[in-house]
Amino acid sequence: MSMNERRLVMATGPTIVDPKILRALSKPTVSSMDPDFGEIFKRALEDLKKVFMTKDDVFVVAGSGTLALEMAVANVVEPGDKVLNIVTGFFGDYFVKIVEAHGAIPKILEIPWGKPAKPEIVKEALKGERFKAVTVTHVETSTGVMNPIREIGEIVHELTDAYYVVDSVCSLGGIEVRVDDWQIDVCASGSQKCIALPPGLALLSANKRVLDYLEKRKTPVNFWYGDFRNWLPVMREPTKKYFATPAVNLIYALAESLEMILAEGLENRFRRHHIFAEAFRAAMKALKLRLVADEGCAADTVTAVYYPEKIEDLVFRNEMKNRGIAVASTLGPLKGKGFRVGHMGNVNQNDIMSTIAAIEATLKSLGYNFNLGVGLAEAENKILSLK
Amino acid sequence: MSMNERRLVMATGPTIVDPKILRALSKPTVSSMDPDFGEIFKRALEDLKKVFMTKDDVFVVAGSGTLALEMAVANVVEPGDKVLNIVTGFFGDYFVKIVEAHGAIPKILEIPWGKPAKPEIVKEALKGERFKAVTVTHVETSTGVMNPIREIGEIVHELTDAYYVVDSVCSLGGIEVRVDDWQIDVCASGSQKCIALPPGLALLSANKRVLDYLEKRKTPVNFWYGDFRNWLPVMREPTKKYFATPAVNLIYALAESLEMILAEGLENRFRRHHIFAEAFRAAMKALKLRLVADEGCAADTVTAVYYPEKIEDLVFRNEMKNRGIAVASTLGPLKGKGFRVGHMGNVNQNDIMSTIAAIEATLKSLGYNFNLGVGLAEAENKILSLK
Numbered sequence: 001m002s003m004n005e006r007r008l009v010m011a012t013g014p015t016i017v018d019p020k021i022l023r024a025l026s027k028p029t030v031s032s033m034d035p036d037f038g039e040i041f042k043r044a045l046e047d048l049k050k051v052f053m054t055k056d057d058v059f060v061v062a063g064s065g066t067l068a069l070e071m072a073v074a075n076v077v078e079p080g081d082k083v084l085n086i087v088t089g090f091f092g093d094y095f096v097k098i099v100e101a102h103g104a105i106p107k108i109l110e111i112p113w114g115k116p117a118k119p120e121i122v123k124e125a126l127k128g129e130r131f132k133a134v135t136v137t138h139v140e141t142s143t144g145v146m147n148p149i150r151e152i153g154e155i156v157h158e159l160t161d162a163y164y165v166v167d168s169v170c171s172l173g174g175i176e177v178r179v180d181d182w183q184i185d186v187c188a189s190g191s192q193k194c195i196a197l198p199p200g201l202a203l204l205s206a207n208k209r210v211l212d213y214l215e216k217r218k219t220p221v222n223f224w225y226g227d228f229r230n231w232l233p234v235m236r237e238p239t240k241k242y243f244a245t246p247a248v249n250l251i252y253a254l255a256e257s258l259e260m261i262l263a264e265g266l267e268n269r270f271r272r273h274h275i276f277a278e279a280f281r282a283a284m285k286a287l288k289l290r291l292v293a294d295e296g297c298a299a300d301t302v303t304a305v306y307y308p309e310k311i312e313d314l315v316f317r318n319e320m321k322n323r324g325i326a327v328a329s330t331l332g333p334l335k336g337k338g339f340r341v342g343h344m345g346n347v348n349q350n351d352i353m354s355t356i357a358a359i360e361a362t363l364k365s366l367g368y369n370f371n372l373g374v375g376l377a378e379a380e381n382k383i384l385s386l387k
Numbered sequence: 388m389s390m391n392e393r394r395l396v397m398a399t400g401p402t403i404v405d406p407k408i409l410r411a412l413s414k415p416t417v418s419s420m421d422p423d424f425g426e427i428f429k430r431a432l433e434d435l436k437k438v439f440m441t442k443d444d445v446f447v448v449a450g451s452g453t454l455a456l457e458m459a460v461a462n463v464v465e466p467g468d469k470v471l472n473i474v475t476g477f478f479g480d481y482f483v484k485i486v487e488a489h490g491a492i493p494k495i496l497e498i499p500w501g502k503p504a505k506p507e508i509v510k511e512a513l514k515g516e517r518f519k520a521v522t523v524t525h526v527e528t529s530t531g532v533m534n535p536i537r538e539i540g541e542i543v544h545e546l547t548d549a550y551y552v553v554d555s556v557c558s559l560g561g562i563e564v565r566v567d568d569w570q571i572d573v574c575a576s577g578s579q580k581c582i583a584l585p586p587g588l589a590l591l592s593a594n595k596r597v598l599d600y601l602e603k604r605k606t607p608v609n610f611w612y613g614d615f616r617n618w619l620p621v622m623r624e625p626t627k628k629y630f631a632t633p634a635v636n637l638i639y640a641l642a643e644s645l646e647m648i649l650a651e652g653l654e655n656r657f658r659r660h661h662i663f664a665e666a667f668r669a670a671m672k673a674l675k676l677r678l679v680a681d682e683g684c685a686a687d688t689v690t691a692v693y694y695p696e697k698i699e700d701l702v703f704r705n706e707m708k709n710r711g712i713a714v715a716s717t718l719g720p721l722k723g724k725g726f727r728v729g730h731m732g733n734v735n736q737n738d739i740m741s742t743i744a745a746i747e748a749t750l751k752s753l754g755y756n757f758n759l760g761v762g763l764a765e766a767e768n769k770i771l772s773l774k
Contacts, residue, residue: 004423011418014635025636026413029585031398031713036391062587063450063612066631070612094611101611192632198416200449200587200634222609224481224488225450225457242718244453245579247587248401249412250637326418331629 004324010355011328012141012302013065013170013193015345021197024256025249032246038239040255041246045235047258048203051172051195051266052187054179056207059231060254062247065169065190068202070098071226072188073135076163076210078219079103081132084125084162086117086152090142090331091167095135102222104132113143113334116297119151126159133163138177139170139299141193142331143292144340146175146299150182157183163210169193172203173261174273174301174344179205186210191250194273194301196345197257200250273300275386276343276352282382283356283375287363292330292338301344304330306337308368313339316362323358353379391711397742398715399528399689400452400557400580402732408584411643412636419633425626427642428633432622434645438559438582438653439574439592441566446591446618447641449634452556452577455589457485458613459575460522463550463597465606466490468519471512471549473504473539477529477718478554482522489609491519500530500721503684506538513546520550525564526557526686528580529718530679531727533562533686537569544570550597556580559590560648561660561688561731566592573597578637581660581688583732584644587637660687662773663730663739669769670743670762674750679717679725688731691717693724695755700726703749710745740766 009016030037041060048058061067073095077083081104085096088111099106109125111117117136126134134156139146149166156164163185168177172187174194179187186206192199206228214221214229221227225244233241261269277300284291284305292304307316313329313336320327320339328340343352356375364372396403417424428447435445448454460482464470468491472483475498486493496512498504504523513521521543526533536553543551550572555564559574561581566574573593579586593615601608601616608614612631620628648656664687671678671692679691694703700716700723707714707726715727730739743762751759 005415007415007417007421009416009418011420013632014416014419017416022413022415022636026409028392028394028409029396029401029404029579030394031396031715032401032579032586033398033715034394034708034713061450063454064631064634067450067454067612070610098611101607101609101614103609190632192416192419198634198636199419199632200637220488222488222490223457224485225454227488244451245400245577245586247451247585249409249585250587326421328418328420 006324008325008351008354010341010343010351011326012340012342014199015193015196015342016347016351017196017198018260018346020260021253021257025198025253027249027252029248032248033239033242035239037248041238041251044251044255044258045238047262050262051258052177052179052205053181054205056205057211057232057235059204059206059228059235060251061202061231062200063202064199065202066094068169068188068190068204069094069167070223071202071204072165072186073098073133074102074221074223074226075206075214075228076133076165076186077102077104078217081105082107082129084109084131084134086122086134086136087111088115088117088137088143088145088147089113089140091140092137095167114145114292115294116145117147117152119148119155122152123155123159126155131160131162133165135165137167139301141170141302142304144299144302144304145293145297149184153182153184170299170301173269175270175299191254193342194344195257197250197253200247201254273344275383276347276349277301277303278386279352279379279382280341280343280356283379286378287360287370287375292334302340302342304338304340307339311363311366311368315366319362319365320358323361325355325358349383393711395712395738395741397728397730397738398713399727399729401586402580402583402729403734403738404583404585405647405733407647408640408644412585412640414636414639416635419635420626420629422626424635428625428638431638431642431645432625434649435590437649438645439564439566440568441592443592443594444598444619444622446593446615446622447638448589448618449587450589451586452589453481455556455575455577455591456481456554457610458589458591459552459573460485460520461489461608461610461613462593462601462615463520463552463573464489464491465604468492469494469516471496471518471521473509473521473523474498475502475504475524475530475532475534476500476527478527479524482554501532501679502681503532504534504539506535506542509539510542510546513542518547518549520552522552524554526688528557528689529691529721531686531689531691532680532684540569540571557686557688560656562657562686578641580729581731582644584637584640587634588641660731662770663734663736664688664690665773666739666766666769667728667730667743670766673765674747674757674762679721689727689729691725691727694726698750698753698755703753706749706752707745710748712742712745736770
């Protein structure tokens with residue numbers, strides 16, 4: 001591999017993976033039925049419950065976050081069911097595609113990119129129809145918008161008996177996700193963002209209401225690899241039951257990462273994410289760059305930034321790369337109009353400051369007019385004021 | 388992790404993972420859209436085509452081998468379609484479950500465990516009905532039986548226009564799998580057996596006939612994460628297109644492993660598997676142990692062995708484990724009646740001989756009557772005669 005291995009991954013997932021995690025990942029692979037591995041797997045599952053803040057069942061399945069989204073939908077939806085899909089960006093639309101693939105009928109509540117799904121709009125959309133499920137994205141990775149999951153959950157459960165399905169791929173482990181308190185019936189996440197592992201694990205929670213429903217639904221789950229009932233025995237007695245071969249090495253890494261997360265403490269971790277997100281946004285504003293997410297709904301995990309006029313996407317990102325920092329492009333209708341920075345997982349102050357410094361240097365070299373250092377100064381001020 | 392990291396993994400998958408692979412696995416995680424990673428991914432895909440022996444498209448997807456089986460079926464089967472499922476053991480039955488989950492109608496051609504699906508029986512089963520697909524397991528991991536994939540393929544294509552779907556999870560990279568020559572329409576495999584990676588990657592091939600069909604099928608594929616059309620742009624232009632986040636570190640390891648496989652040479656690799664399989668089987672027979680697979684259909688990748696009378700499964704496997712060697716239990720109706728040894732992937736002569744030695748020592752300590760060393764001697768003879 002010829003690539004620069006010291007490149008700072010400030011993209012939107014994968015994020016920066018700690019060397020400790022990489023060492024856990026590369027421990028010798030044992031049999032997936034080995035009881036010693038079972039102990040590691042069991043510990044990972046117990047810790048994952050703490051991170052999801054649930055007493056109910058959690059699932060660790062080989063696959064990407066997209067697989068987690070499909071599992072979440074397929075278990076609670078049957079052909080012909082109506083589903084309210086709250087779409088605030090690129091990944092909200094994934095739920096629509098999945099609902100359609102499984103023969104259900106999506107009703108799309110489309111919110112303009114950059115704006116959140118306000119609870120009163122959701123309330124309105126729920127009126128007059130009976131929905132089997134409501135899907136929503138906690139943090140829309142394409143825009144950096146955070147949706148009010150608790151408040152929407154209250155409305156969904158107050159007005160309907162729909163299953164509340166939440167995509168927490170870009171929030172779990174970085175900002176508050178309270179599965180039990182917020183009455184999230186199925187919560188779908190992935191390993192490669194705030195959990196700060198390499199990609200390859202789908203992480204889910206499902207509550208008793210969902211598992212009860214699975215016993216009485218009219219049609220079988222039309223997704224065998226994704227059927228919670230196939231995985232449940234394995235998740236309750238790791239290595240004593242078999243369904244499909246678990247991703248042994250990624251689970252070593254998961255156990256290690258969750259241990260690091262809980263050692264830091266969830267509240268401390270959320271606070272750290274908040275401080276660096278605020279610092280990054282303050283820097284972008286000081287540079288007179290416009291953010292995609294509206295004030296007040298900006299997520300503490302990822303920020304999408306519009307380019308100023310005359311800055312070319314590929315040129316900008318390539319120059320950032322040459323400065324040793326990977327940032328992401330924007331997606332869909334925003335493609336080419338901005339860039340995205342993931343400030344989540346293991347991100348620290350050095351990472352944030354060097355990213356801002358590289359953005360300043362790159363913009364300056366591309367002819368954008370501003371006083372060098374204003375972004376950095378604003379970020380430092382913000383960090384000092386919040387710490 | 389407290390486990391014995393020198394334990395020899397002679398289980399049926401994961402298999403022994405080379406330290407070189409573990410080092411590749413633990414390289415720093417970069418962005419999944421990083422062009423440098425794209426080059427590695429592209430090389431892995433090109434090499435994977437060589438291993439599948441196909442000029443058509445291949446797919447590398449985060450997930451287990453079971454996911455690969457479901458992808459294989461879901462793309463070529465629509466609700467109401469009839470599928471002939473050739474079931475020769477535990478994993479053949481997975482296809483039946485998957486066919487049912489996707490609303491199609493399985494016709495099960497059940498072969499007694501330990502016996503292969505003879506082409507003439509398949510011919511008979513195909514008569515009088517129209518099948519959309521025929522599924523078969525190349526090597527049944529539960530029994531160590533190898534089915535005649537080429538011959539069955541000839542019959543399927545001669546008599547029907549069904550899609551020929553083959554599970555090569557326990558054969559690809561260890562014994563001959565000729566996707567193009569054998570007219571396999573979809574071939575589904577995984578990373579953790581003869582490819583000798585940790586578990587976590589589904590590997591598939593699909594030919595033009597399948598991709599053409601996807602454009603004209605009556606109903607949408609009811610599996611979004613598994614729809615070949617969602618992955619095709621990514622597999623043709625890695626990192627230039629996005630669908631779901633690829634498992635970056637496992638793909639580093641895949642690229643490394645495929646390079647090692649092609650450096651050894653496929654024919655040499657098949658020969659190595661054959662020699663050690665023959666040696667292992669000769670040793671078991673010398674010990675008067677009965678094999679599950681009939682003579683003439685024994686796979687060169689895995690062997691299932693019946694216990695002699697009075698040997699308890701858990702006691703045997705635990706004693707093997709204490710001797711530093713992991714072997715697998717038998718499954719389903721054979722549970723408790725035997726053990727399975729995977730002699731595939733990176734297996735070498737030392738691994739085979741120490742496994743046989745540990746089996747001898749364990750059987751002797753459990754009171755089984757035989758002359759110590761007869762298995763080892765027979766294995767050595769076999770290796771000498773075949774090399």
